[in-house]
Amino acid sequence: xDNDVSAGSTTTIVGRLALGITLLxxxxxxxxxxxxxxxxxxxxxxxxxxxxxxxxxxLLALRDRDTADGTAFTVLGALWFxxxxxxxxxxxxxxxxLFLLLFALVxxxxxxxxxxxxxxxxxxxxxxxxxxxxxxxxADSDSLTRAGGWFAVVAGAVAWxxxxxxxxxxxxxxxxRAAGRGVTATG
Numbered sequence: 001x002d003n004d005v006s007a008g009s010t011t012t013i014v015g016r017l018a019l020g021i022t023l024l025x026x027x028x029x030x031x032x033x034x035x036x037x038x039x040x041x042x043x044x045x046x047x048x049x050x051x052x053x054x055x056x057x058x059l060l061a062l063r064d065r066d067t068a069d070g071t072a073f074t075v076l077g078a079l080w081f082x083x084x085x086x087x088x089x090x091x092x093x094x095x096x097x098l099f100l101l102l103f104a105l106v107x108x109x110x111x112x113x114x115x116x117x118x119x120x121x122x123x124x125x126x127x128x129x130x131x132x133x134x135x136x137x138x139a140d141s142d143s144l145t146r147a148g149g150w151f152a153v154v155a156g157a158v159a160w161x162x163x164x165x166x167x168x169x170x171x172x173x174x175x176x177r178a179a180g181r182g183v184t185a186t187g
Contacts (some may be wrong), residue, residue, distance in 0.1 A: 009069075011064060011066060011069060011070075011073075012066070012166065013163045015054060015061065015072070015073040016122075018050060018053045019122070020161075020163060022049050022080055022156070023126065023152050023159060024153060024156035025041070025042040026039065026042045026045075026046060026152050027148075027149045027151070027153035027156055028042075029041055030145050031149040031150055032146060032149075039149075040087060043087045043088075046084040047080070047084035047085065050080030051080040051082075051083075052077070052081065054077035055077025057077075058071070058074030068115060072113075072123075075106055076110075079106060083103075093140060094137070094138060097137035098134075100131075101131070101134045104130035107123050107127035111127055116172060117173055118159075118162035118165070118172055121155075122158045122159045125155035125158060126152065129148045129149070132144050136148060
């Protein structure tokens with residue numbers, strides 16, 4: 001790891017923690033890793049932490065003129081809230097798949113918007129999770145759903161690490177190789 005350490009703003013740290021916890025709960029619910037824990041068990045976390053808290057943190061970030069995190073957190077908060085309040089509703093697999101694809105478009109926009117490596121990594125992994133879960137709903141594939149759950153778990157772990165690293169002053173950037181340095185031919 002590089003010694004590139006970011007203190008991060010308070011709203012960024014809280015937002016990343018809220019997103020990380022929500023993604024971990026959501027993803028673990030789909031992995032079947034813990035016996036008896038399903039995605040339905042993540043609804044309360046998604047509703048209050050991922051929905052309400054993340055939305056409020058986003059509003060605070062926007063108030064502080066942090067448009068990148070403010071936009072990300074308010075949009076994700078609204079989407080998590082929508083997912084939580086609609087959980088358990090009887091919808092077709094195609095409708096659920098479409099919702100996940102729309103959610104994936106948001107993750108794609110957030111990943112493409114830039115930011116540090118950990119932020120792009122979080123949104124990129126979340127994008128893959130949502131696409132896998134959407135395809136799983138269209139194709140009725142439990143194995144794709146589990147794979148999507150694992151990508152969500154890793155995305156949650158990255159978001160959690162980013163928040164913890166900012167608070168603890170841990171490294172937040174991956175090392176880069178200098179141009180022209182690499183494998184050389186000997187002979």
